[in-house]
Amino acid sequence: MSDLADGPASLAWNAQQQLQLAGSWTARGLGRIDRQLDALAQPAGAPLVIDASEIEAVDTAGAWVIHKLLQRLGSEAAGVELRALRPEFDHLLSLVAEEIARQGEVRKPAAERPATPLAALGQRTVNALEQATALLAFIGESAIAVGGWLLHPTRIRWRPILYNIRSAGFDALPIVGVLSFLLGVVITYQGADQLRQYGANIFVADLVGLSILREFAPLITAIIVAGRSGSAYAAQIGTMAVTEEIDAMRTIGLAPLDVLVLPKFFALVLALPLLTVFADVLGVFGGMIMAQAQLDVGYGEFLDRFVRTVSLTTLLIGIGKAPVFAAIIVTVGCVQGLRTRGGADSVGRQTTRSVVQSIFLIIVADGLFSVVFSVLKL
């Protein structure tokens, strides 16, 4: 039927001024014949005869094209006649005629006008506000759920909490370790030149200690975990929303917040500060190695200076940011997951959104922390 053994569809004028159609008038055989058809000029006056005797194959697409040709020529010319079409193709053509008549009755809905820039801006604002409202509602519901857990500690689900500590915390140790070690190396390497110019080699301990402990370790850890675990939260919950698992949970009487969100929340609020300490250690270790290689500051000297200049407050400030970052990662990941509607497409979109938003919010929160700490002179 759709075999091209008979050659592609073609048309030509024959000796009797008849339009001669030949070949396979099928989806594959048609090619771009519609251009030729559109350019077809109608000889004025006489009724047109179309000879279809050499058409070898017709499928629905071909029948559609032939019928539209007949319709157009019929409205332009004095008359049009299709001759010698094989009887087995005839019923296809009459099917098309029925369908076109039917489609004519059904008014096609008017195409939507493209939105004006102002309307698009308004729409985006409304969407952003909706998202913010959803986030606030989610935070409120979660707070109530946390209250429920605290009032009835027997309801706390320890097993998923421990599982999440392992998957989001313990399993992330290698990547967090490697990246913060490299960060320590890079900071020292970049700072080394400057410090050497002033002969201030020993201040490398201050540089590494303060920057890693206060800023870089909490930030890099949170960003890695947002990419690693935040995306997993959104994808997991999103897929469950698409496959109606979350609705099923509700009907069984399990609160999705209790089962899906709170264990992740408690697990990450606990695990992220611990990961940050690990990142602190490896970051400083990386700096220490680089300090000896580049600035001839020995390990003993480095640690001696480090203990004297880097206060406990510095360490605690860095670690103190981590639970806030953890809350951002879990909240954004779960909210985006729960907002998934539709299919696979939507899961992907929400996952991307969760990672982008949580990293954005982490950096904004870090900036706010800096402002607050400088006001408090910490």
Next chain:
Amino acid sequence: MSNEQALPDPVIEISALTTRFGSRVVHDGLDLLVRRGEIFALVGGSGSGKSTLLREMILLHQPASGSIKVLGVDLQDIGEAAALALRRRWGVMFQSGGLFGSLTIRENIGLPLHEHSALAAPLIDEIADWKLAMSGLEPAVGDQMPAELSGGMLKRAALARALALDPELLFLDEPTAGLDPESAGDVDRLIASLRQLFGLTFVIITHDLDLLWQITDRVAFLAGGKVQALGSMSELAASDDPAVRRFFDGRRGQAAENGAT
């Protein structure tokens, strides 16, 4: 079909087919023949290898041994180009539809035409609308996303996509599963009318006894890795094979039989 005496030519020929998953034997020397213009059904209990057999016929799974010929082409060691040419000649409707979630229904139906023909986009949209109408859906459905449709509409849209390239052969996996009786009846009538209009051959996997009684020409009953019984529904119903009897003798089977006669 010019000669009334001769049987129509075979569309699918399967001989001595063996399939294994690990040590589990799914098909054990299975033979089957489907003729042009037939509505052919595969039935059998869960795990009897119906779906695997379908997957092997549409080049999604390679059997351990044996030969499968579809539309005269041997599927063993088939080349890429030949496989593509063959895939254009059949349509498949998957059990859960298999419609692409990121495209509208009209785009889903038009996709095979966009891929395999050089037709202009507006023309493809018109043809897609026609296929929608053939499957009994309103043109407005074309603008919707698959996630917005009900189960019955999804099956129809999937059927419309399977029809996009005017296939000679249609494989339907559970076309009526999960549908209400009225929609299931509509699907039955749709299949019968498509066969009448376009002379299509259908291979259907189904458990729906109403569908089996109403529209199928021949039914193959799969059990123990072989075709246990083959024939029209009334022949199968008269069979005294115990496995076949269990399948038809339930109360639901009786009701469907009475409905058909």
